[in-house]
Amino acid sequence: MLYLSRIEDLTLTDTVNMGIPELKYIESVPAILQQSGISLKQKYFKEIIDISPEIGFLKIDIEKCLNEGVILHVLERIKDKYLFSFHSNNLLLSSNQGTLNDKLIKLKILAEKFNLLNISMSATWSVLKGIPAVDFLPFPYNEKNLNIISDNVMRIQDYLSRQILIENPMSYFEFKGNISEPEFFMRMVERTGCSLLLNLNNIYANSINHNFNPKNYVDIISDNIIKEIHISGHTKAKVNGKEKIIDISNNKISKEVWELYSYTILEKGCIPTLVKWDYNLPEFSELLAEVNKCNEILKLNSYRNAA
Numbered sequence: 262m263l264y265l266s267r268i269e270d271l272t273l274t275d276t277v278n279m280g281i282p283e284l285k286y287i288e289s290v291p292a293i294l295q296q297s298g299i300s301l302k303q304k305y306f307k308e309i310i311d312i313s314p315e316i317g318f319l320k321i322d323i324e325k326c327l328n329e330g331v332i333l334h335v336l337e338r339i340k341d342k343y344l345f346s347f348h349s350n351n352l353l354l355s356s357n358q359g360t361l362n363d364k365l366i367k368l369k370i371l372a373e374k375f376n377l378l379n380i381s382m383s384a385t386w387s388v389l390k391g392i393p394a395v396d397f398l399p400f401p402y403n404e405k406n407l408n409i410i411s412d413n414v415m416r417i418q419d420y421l422s423r424q425i426l427i428e429n430p431m432s433y434f435e436f437k438g439n440i441s442e443p444e445f446f447m448r449m450v451e452r453t454g455c456s457l458l459l460n461l462n463n464i465y466a467n468s469i470n471h472n473f474n475p476k477n478y479v480d481i482i483s484d485n486i487i488k489e490i491h492i493s494g495h496t497k498a499k500v501n502g503k504e505k506i507i508d509i510s511n512n513k514i515s516k517e518v519w520e521l522y523s524y525t526i527l528e529k530g531c532i533p534t535l536v537k538w539d540y541n542l543p544e545f546s547e548l549l550a551e552v553n554k555c556n557e558i559l560k561l562n563s564y565r566n567a568a
Contacts, residue, residue: 294559299552303332309339314549318533327371350382404440407449415453443478443482458490479529488533490525492518
């Protein structure tokens with residue numbers, strides 16, 4: 262099986278030299294599976310509105326959307342051109358005190374107003390006894406927490422009257438648990454009927470931080486429950502003499518994450534993908550260059566499956 266290792270140099274014309282039949286445009290493949298998405302950032306409002314670049318979808322942070330009126334104004338202007346994927350980092354999925362009802366009420370109004378690809382949420386805890394944590398933190402993978410999160414997911418889905426996606430977290434340390442992370446999410450999907458947002462940067466980062474093979478994690482996850490993928494850059498740091506990956510999404514995607522993404526797409530098929538860049542934002546042209554690398558992988562897999 263072909264796995265791409267020189268993503269930055271790959272073009273569709275290269276595929277002839279790889280032994281793949283001459284590629285032709287395949288109309289039957291939906292555009293969303295050949296064009297990756299980006300996060301909607303204020304820095305790029307002008308380009309998005311004026312140029313309307315060919316982007317598969319736009320990721321919208323729910324918290325910013327609820328608190329900043331300018332984003333809602335932009336969404337109104339572009340809602341006929343793009344699909345939106347709403348994401349929340351702070352709906353307290355792992356809290357035994359339930360989810361934030363006021364935020365859910367506002368989210369349901371937005372979900373009914375706009376054409377949404379997905380609604381996704383991070384599986385982390387970020388509040389302890391009412392005090393916000395400085396980062397999104399992991400939790401033990403055990404039956405108790407599986408019950409808590411599953412109950413919260415079902416409550417949210419019932420209220421929104423739609424399926425939601427749950428994102429696998431990134432962690433710098435691990436709690437002791439009796440369920441592996443991929444098994445935990447597989448069981449949660451089986452219980453609740455939700456699907457997964459597979460964050461490959463988080464999987465790669467955790468593989469370095471906790472010493473496991475990231476491809477083995479991907480292999481455990483069933484193909485049909487992954488409805489969105491996120492890939493992003495990261496930062497490396499030394500912690501107690503050991504190299505750790507810090508999830509900042511502030512630079513280009515690493516070679517290792519590109520390779521894991523190529524492996525995932527070739528194994529699981531084309532899946533709507535977000536090229537995530539949240540901080541130290543580049544010029545729009547540099548971001549689109551990363552988007553185009555992603556699109557090449559998606560298109561290559563589309564052609565391969567249709568050959």
